[in-house]
Amino acid sequence: MTLVNEKARILANACVGPRLWLMELEAPAIAAAVEPGQFVHMRVPLMPERILRRPFSIYARDAQAGTVEVLYQVVGAGTDHMTTLGAELKCELMGPVGRGWQPPAAVSRALLVGGGVGAAPLFMLAEELVGAGVRTDVVLGAQTEAALACRGRYEELLAAGASCGCAGARCATDDGSFGRAGFCTSLVEEALAEAAASGEPYDYVAVCGPEPLMRIVAGMAKASGVPCEVSMEKRMACGIGACLSCVVDTRAGKKRSCVDGPVFPAEELMW
């Protein structure tokens, strides 16, 4: 697959939750080619002294309109600066990068678990699965109701998938402002148990979020005998597989999260 470095025009950049921002960009080549779970490596404009690009998973794309959306959380000076960028500015996006989600070909029922901003990189996967008629359940966790920034789109998608057995998203918030109070891992455990008891067990789990969450969910999937994929986030420089900054420890040695991942089968990881 050919990588491009596209001069993308910012179409919108708006706050959608606590420290959560949604940026829409015009990037036709990437919009046409990106697969669920892949990312773009962004050269953030007007920030010359911060020289490294920032990797962002694609939340959604519209191939016909040639646009992509990125949901980002303000975690440092770079993402803080991004909130000041106005529409019409251009920024370089290199992509689409990496190995995305690769559910088994014969998947019949999937469980997607998104923690915080980690809900975004799973959304295109959810669209693909529901579009293929796969019964798909979604668990979302966040600190507060306002931080469940992707929930609306998931609910809409899952409602459209009701005919293939999709139910509403199960949600948890740390402060109990929406859904279950506490971490979303209890919902994952319940979902796995209910599916197994119903005679329609999951045959695929995908999780993206803070590493402790991913580890716990991967452990639960393993205990239930369900294949699980996780999306790793590491500090990255080149985003192209050359610099070896973003390696993760796997059973086959150190692998690059940029091009060997960011999505890895959970059982390959040593964590």
Next chain:
Amino acid sequence: MDERNEQMAARTPRATSVSLAVNLGGLGMRNPVTTASGTFAAGREYHDFVDVAALGAVTTKGVSLNGWEGNASPRIAEVPSGMLNSIGLQNPGVAHLKEHELPWLAEVGATTIVNVSGHSFDEYVSVIEALEDAPVDAYEVNISCPNVDAGGMTMGCHVPSVEKVVSLCRAATARPLIVKLTPNVTDITEIARAAEAAGADAISLINTLLGMAIDARRRRPQLARVVGGFSGPAVKPVALRMVWQCHNAVKVPILGMGGVTTGTDAVEFMLAGATAVAVGTANFMNPRATVDVIDGIIDYCEEQGVSDVNELIGALQC
């Protein structure tokens, strides 16, 4: 749309009547731009953006005899106008390079400099011996990596060690031998002279500056290994100063590097005495940085009426 197409298509420098070829200690380069070891893998990763055969050379990631795991993560940190890295020369070993990367570089027609690393004097020699029947145009002996406990910078700070490792490598090959120097010394000209006296055909500098970054809130170093190599635009003044000092101290040609991001940066290094330059950290900022630097050199030469890029070498007036 035109702008985008142009950007995606141009993997080679633009045409010019300026003569760009240089000779780096016996290594013929079609233009004075190569890659800094460790920032460009063995070129293949960048091939969507850069026709590596159009570069003066590709300098490959440091290779040791057997594979090295490298350091723990986090391995990088961003700092103003630069970055720190602590990769630790992770590489799969010379056999892998020989089998998978060098044939590809030869097939696409690249000029290839292999960066050679080792934990011991013998290991440097063994790596070169293993490569003598491979398509390699020159060796760069890495006695300057700050991120390993043995070999690397520990060897490059000490004149007798420099003399010994360079002499041994010299005896192992007739190919052009470039010795890569660390800036983490009191007097780099002393090291440069030792390398020259021991048979180096050229010297390259600077490797990264030893630095560190701290997360004050967590009271923790930002790198797992605590210290790492500082690179990027911020180090250019130090690199220029050292290239200029070495140019005045030795006769062998110099491969200059340290923050080269634009054609003008490259010209500055040449004026200070470099015969060629390497683009490193800039590859992370811009995957097409190498070609942009060559284009920028061409722009400069055309604007300044320079017909041969060799006119720039050491042409600083001071």
